Amino acid sequence: MYLFQRIEEVVLQYNDTRRAIGEFVLKERSNLRRMSMDEVAKSTYTSKATLVRFAKTVGYSGWREFIVAFMDEVVYEEKSRAEIDANFPFKEKDTHQVVANSIAMLQTESISDTMNLLDMTMLDQAMSLLFNSRKITVFCISPYIYLAEVFRRKMLTIGIAIEIAKPLEASLSAQALTDQDCAILISYSGNNEILEPISHIKTLKKRGVSMIGITSVGDNYIKKNVDCILMMSSRERLYSKISNFATEESVHFLLNVLFSCYFKQHYQENIDHKIFSAKEIERQRYSTLNLMKENHQAHE
Known part of the structure; x- marks a missing residue:
């Protein structure tokens, strides 16, 4: 931090x-x-x-x-100031076009910044932990919980079911994990050990759970207690800002990288699985539509 x-x-x-x-x-x-x-x-x-x-x-x-x-x-x-201020990327009197251009540039800069921060040794370690885990659980709070849900769905498309620990039940989720499991903890500040998701680190360590931390640059509690760290773009203030534009884009990028690296481990198998699943889903949709059509005709 x-x-x-x-x-x-x-x-x-x-x-x-x-x-x-x-x-x-x-x-x-x-x-x-x-x-x-x-x-x-x-x-x-x-x-x-x-x-x-x-x-x-x-x-x-x-x-x-x-x-x-x-x-x-x-x-x-x-x-090192970027072209766009991550905290206030647009002004009150900017046109809609200027606002749109600023957000596009900010998101691009955030991904570039995150890529520059990405330690390949840490990424390799993270993938090893994920590949060898019986169960993967993500611990985070809003707004990152929505990005975690997108990650969960992508993993589900290749047959990997992961869990998002619900804030009010996260303590139970942490207690249910073992040394065969992996926890992904996402926190920008990474520094308040009495708040979620950082508050669960002691339990996870006690139970021998492998952990991957996604957090900001600099020292914080997560970095001191988690061996595998992926760093998100850290140009935002904690509260003096319009929104979490940069960090959301950064976390989304890192989760996409984790999914993509996981996918490529069994590339052809995952391609086949996705194609088969897509065909099954489309077949079900087609059948449902036909059924609706037949019911409609029966009533005419």
């Missing part, structure tokens, strides 16, 4: 001086390099000691160490 995102988590979790400092730091990030500790404390109506406590909250020993790391990230973001 990027430092920007850790600060956003602090802003969301706390309702004290840490929120005020976090909001100020994010808003004034381009000016912080020119501000002294006294100036920041005065601007946030806090003290130097409070600034130090804030720095420790996000994992640093003191304010100076925090500012150095934060400004490094600001510089990196400025240098």
Whole structure:
């Protein structure tokens, strides 16, 4: 998880001086390099000691160490800024054509960014875990649960039934898995161990379940506790944005890659299975339509 995102988590979790400092730091990030500790404390109506406590909250020993790391990230973001802002890809007065072009470009950039982040060793490890699993269960929350459903359906077309752990029943799903199974955990922040799906990692580890984590770039709880990690595009803020355009496209791409690699393992067999299944489905549809037609004629 990027430092920007850790600060956003602090802003969301706390309702004290840490929120005020976090909001100020994010808003004034381009000016912080020119501000002294006294100036920041005065601007946030806090003290130097409070600034130090804030720095420790996000994992640093003191304010100076925090500012150095934060400004490094600001510089990196400025240098690597994509053509489209992932958080606010369009403006209020943009035409519909500009909006459409911006979303198209953002989705393209997200896939490209995800591909650049894709570690082939990790992908090979992920596929090995999936191939050797008796059961595959996906743990995630909205909006990723909808993408997981698309992945589930694609896997079903080649005869592989996977489960999407329902949020209110995910604890039961985690308890039902064994060391012969695999869990896919999808979380952008990957950092709050008391919330789903991260809250199930301890149970999954205890039961020896193989795990694949799909999460953002940087350190977080998932990365510290899951050996196989696939990284999603991480240019979005946690909450300061219009929507999850970039991360949704990134996760969708990664799940498509997992499905495609799984498919190609038994390529011809899966092609044959899909063709046979499609013919069976179409035959059933044709029969149903004929039955409806005959019933209609019988009533005439």
